[in-house]
Amino acid sequence: MKKKAISMLLLFIDIILLNLSIIISFIIRFDGALSSNVASVYIEVYKENAITLTLIKIVIFYVFGMYKNLWKYASIEEMVQIVLTSFTANAGITTYMFITEQRLPRSIYILAFLLDIILIGGIRLSIRATRGFKEGFFLKNKEYKRVMIVGAGQAGAMVIKELKSHDDLHSKPVAIIDDDDSKLGAKINGVPVLGDRYHIAKIADKKLIDEIIIALPSASKQEVRQIVEECSKTKCKLKILPGIYELIDGKVSINKIRDVAIEDLLGRDQVKVDLDEISGYLNNKVVLVTGGGGSIGSELCRQIAEFKPKKLLILDIYENNAYEIENELLRKHPELNLNVIIASIRDKGRLDEIFAKHLPEVVFHAAAHKHVPLMESNPQEAIKNNIFGTRNVAECAHQCGSKRFVLISTDKAVNPTNIMGASKRVAEMIVQSLNVTSKTEFVAVRFGNVLGSNGSVIPLFKKQIAEGGPVTVTHEEITRYFMTIPEAVQLVIQAGSMAKGGEIFVLDMGEPVKIMDLARNIIRLSGFEPDIDIPIEVTGLRPGEKLYEELLMDEEGLQSTKHDKIFIGKPFFTDLKLLQRELEILKGLLFGNSEDIKEYMVKMVPTYKYNKKTS
Known part of the structure; x- marks a missing residue:
């Protein structure tokens, strides 16, 4: 019920912002002289089509899933979604105006597209920022686990995103480990890569790590064993993402992450049978x-x-x-x-x-x-x-x-x-x-x-x-x-x-x-x-x-x-x-x-x- 209410609120805000972007576009296009004869003609065209244009954009926003994501954890992927959706929505209203043989200055469509990205993206990122501030304010009074991720690849990025998407886990990813030197100092979903496997114990101690998640589904058993041995030098709880053969769909989710078992220390690859x-x-x-x-x-x-x-x-x-x-x-x-x-x-x-x-x-x-x-x-x-x-x-x-x-x-x-x-x-x-x-x-x-x-x-x-x-x-x-x-x-x-x-x-x-x-x-x-x-x-x-x-x-x-x-x-x-x-x-x-x-x-x-x- 709460999710539906937030989606409806976002929809209502979007209706206001989508129209506001066009109004601001007119102000920019005509240098604020909206009472001029030329501006008045185009504004009249806009008024006659405002409801239809708004509906076209809202329908496209809905189809593109803009109201399924509650934007608690907006990131690069979500910003790309906003850009693509805004482009499609403005292409939609341009097509409609062309078919109905009605005209607006071409610059209006371009400015509206850019303003949609700023306004629509801004409101959603502000939700994330507000939430982040709120979480940061109360974090000290709330129990949570500081998590280290081993693996800066796609699986590691997905694990970080999953951890951030589940408040109930009370887990905060704070460090990434990867043997690729070119990734050192980079950030993945806001979490920095701080060193290679031989720095695990040092970084775990420095960053007060409570839990280590090994996110290397494509790694050999021998490599996993070596990493587990390095992790075992810490007092952290160890968890692991199963091998790639267990992730047939390629999807990483929290329920697929399991405790490290003694089998992971054998260093033996999966048996192949005829x-x-x-x-x-x-x-x-x-x-x-x-x-x-x-x-x-x-x-x-x-x-x-x-x-x-x-x-x-x-x-x-x-x-x-x-x-x-x-x-x-x-x-x-x-x-x-x-x-x-x-x-x-x-x-x-x-x-x-x-x-x-x-x-x-x-x-x-x-x-x-x-x-x-x-x-x-x-x-x-x-x-x-x-x-x-x-x-x-x-x-x-x-x-x-x-x-x-x-x-x-x-x-x-x-x-x-x-x-x-x-x-x-x-x-x-x-x-x-x-x-x-x-x-x-x-x-x-x-x-x-x-x-x-x-x-x-x-x-x-x-x-x-x-x-x-x-x-x-x-x-x-x-x-x-x-x-x-x-x-x-x-x-x-x-x-x-x-x-x-x-x-x-x-x-x-x-x-x-x-x-x-x-x-x-x-x-x-x-x-x-x-x-x-x-x-x-x-x-x-x-x-x-x-x-x-x-x-x-x-x-x-x-x-x-x-x-x-x-x-x-x-x-x-x-x-x-x-x-x-x-x-x-x-x-x-x-x-x-x-x-x-x-x-x-x-x-x-x-x-x-x-x-x-x-x-």
Whole structure:
């Protein structure tokens, strides 16, 4: 209602100003001698057409949106709009006068055009000036955030304009950072460019910056990571404009600006997948995902659903997880033929029944116990689930004639120092050896840690920060490979499309990340200072924990594929009969001593580095 009232007021003012501009034009044209015979004739013509001329101009003003913008934040763009609108309006009245064969001096039209710009633009800029004065007067008594924008391009300009257009955000852009020296000292929408990325901390301190917004949607992940690291030297809240691939329409709005996430520090560019190749083996197929309610499994289900499978089967022992992903998928894909099955991969009889009923063509086996310290204390459970559970699912896939079986493995299977890693290595051996005699194409996909997965270090750090610390790191030098969950799953699905059978696909995890650096960055992104606001405590390596993870065993070698982030390790173990005998012995040990189980695992996995307890 207020907006409509202001628009009506502007319209009324414009009617007065548009006529005033013509009157002033007459005064200028005739040097104030409006009573002369010549002037009187032209003034009479104007009086007879005043209403029509005013209506023509007002209609053109309306069409050009002069009453949609309330002019709280008039800028260069709005002034250009005034010039174009005034030109069109005066061209309109000139055309009308020509058609009706009525005459006014040509100078009147030119002077009226110039005066329209001055008067119409002036009234609108005065609204902005008055508002600016009012805001400046009350600013000291009003809470607001001082904002630094990184990026002096079009996106940065749009962010500034958006911030100025939203009073409710209480944000004031006061500085711009850009690496282009030619822009130094320039102003964008009234905000100065004060330096490059290496001046961020200094300028943030000098200008009392509360928040930094990174507005570089076209920048590479590596460049964004470097800038985030510079911003992290401040105590400012960090926000970021998503990448250009997320801004398809090219429009920047406040609701698209998000907090900087730890993913932005990975420095990894967006994964590119071959959609046609993926569609070929998932579209209109019956697909089963074991552990479908977990972090990796649920993301697998989300992405598989996009490829319109004939039927998607989600198998999980935990009903709450399965229930959540079921509701999410049915909400987003109401047309999806979805079956949620509550079952344990340890129950071979139940699996036989499921496979016989649904005949899955593609199986993604994500169900596993993965927590290293817990499995170290409970090796029997790791073996029951990760080894015998995998054998159960793999044998069912073989028996029912599934086309493809993809095992989700881990970097911890390489030269394992813990029972979890050793159990996953045996799982790889199962699918490699089964592949030799089966028509099913058995493959494994091996990758490192995924950010934000259940029980991973990121949620733990965030919880510890929320509790005021300390943040616990097991060793100052410990490093891990990290990947986002969607990225890992995209590559798993892509690797599955490339399978011929027997391969261990190894995903390019990028550069390893130092966990101590990760902890410090998460603390900074949470708005605190490491070791000052939130202490970091080194607790010592846990049983079975490595300082450094590996992705490939020396025996396997490495072969590139057509995808630059996927590699292949050659089949290493293929003796199914030997493996079956060893598995039967291992099964007999499950009810005995944990140390005996671990010692036998060394026999099965020679690269397993087991430190026997001494009393």
